[in-house]
Amino acid sequence: MSKEVFHSLLKRYLEGRCTEEEKKIVEQWYNVLDQEGLPAYRESEFGAIDDRLWATLSKKLDDATESRPVSFFRRRSTQLAIAASLIMGLLVAGYFVRTDHTTPEAIAREAGATLQLRQNMTVLPVSLALEDGTRVTLQPGASLQYPARFAANKREVFLTGEAFFEVNKDRERPFMVFSQDLITQVVGTSFTVKAHGAGHPSEVAVVTGKVMVSRNTEGALLRGLLTEERQVYLTPNQRAVLDLETEELTVSLVAEPVPLAAEDAPAERIVFDFVETPLKTVLHNLERAYGIAIQPEDANLYNCAFTGDLAGEDLQTRLEFICSSVGAGYTIEGTTIRITGKGCPVNP
Structure with a gap:
């Protein structure tokens, strides 16, 4: 059984396309979740769960198929049983969190x-x-x-x-x-x-x-x-x-972004009083203050400079002041603010 076939079994179960034999096996280990008090997974572990599961499963399946020749149908049944028992073991060990539909x-x-x-x-x-x-x-x-x-x-x-x-x-x-x-x-x-x-x-x-x-x-x-x-x-x-x-x-x-709280903000103080400051520095300060990506549409915008005191203003006002001073605008695309405009010529 390949990793793809193993995933296919679970996918077919979710779509209601399993055979009765496959359905019983999957439900056998899946129901363990309602019986075990399992610790929640750690975020850092989640990406490796699937690889760990498959590495163990693949080895066991290889050992089982090499030990003795069996018919296709018997081998397939054995592989599914091994998969079920291994997953049950991993569940009991606490590798998965119970995130089923909860009431x-x-x-x-x-x-x-x-x-x-x-x-x-x-x-x-x-x-x-x-x-x-x-x-x-x-x-x-x-x-x-x-x-x-x-x-x-x-x-x-x-x-x-x-x-x-x-x-x-x-x-x-x-x-x-x-x-x-x-x-x-x-x-x-x-x-x-x-x-x-x-x-x-x-x-x-x-x-x-x-x-x-x-x-x-x-x-x-x-x-x-x-x-x-x-x-x-x-x-x-x-x-x-x-x-x-x-x-x-x-x-x-969010509709009205606010500066990052102390636990998320940079340790050093961020300055918002600018005098002929390169736009790249101005935008970088805004990025660090709000934790929001701010990108120019045209690299020539970085040739512009900005002078002004933006202390005490909200993000929208700060962006409007900056953009109006360099003949630019801004749009919001997902979680990114994009500065639009042609930018400024390079100073000789």
Whole structure:
């Protein structure tokens, strides 16, 4: 069995095209996820999971087929059984995180306790503190379901509506926010989740740190293994929006970017008072201040110089001042700001 064939088996299962024999084998190890309290994967390990799995599987399959000649159908059955048993072992060892479609009931089972419910029925934001020190600000109409005490290896909550999270850092227990459509996973950061339900696009916007966002759908674990279920990583001033028609996650800049918080900002002070400063330096300072890529459409723009005091201004105002002084404009493409214009001639 090649690596491609192995992936094909899982892909066929997700698409409902497996034989009964294949289906039973895949479901046998997949159901382990509901029975084991597994630690969440570390982001640095995720890319190597598939290679480790296949390296082990391939060796075992080669050993099995070389030990004795068997018919094609018997060999195929043996290979599938070996694949199932190996994957079960890896799951129990904690190489995968349970990212299957999660509901409040599933979170309660994981935590081994009933969930508490906090609803904001007022017209003002309401704040609450979770047992790990995480603070959550619920917007009007929002509700949060959470355990009084989190599980030993992870922290999970379920959100309906909009809330701002300031997650207390705990690398041994990743924090996961589930909503009807999205899963947001972090270690320690601050971000906003909007999950207003049917008919409204779900959104995650990051203020500090880094988060991973994926769909909260059936079979999310298998799709993660096959890299078919898209997972996006967001950094400050970025947001992910779930398109209601295509069901795809689109990453872009937040509507009003703000300077990076202390934990994400450069250690040295960034200057915004310029005197005949090369545009390359001006734009680089903006990039570092906001964590946003700013690129010129034409390299000749770097020949321009800018003079002005931009301290205390927001990003839009700063860009408008800079562009108007050099006869340029700007557009936003995804998470990149592009400066448009012909630039300036080279000084003799």
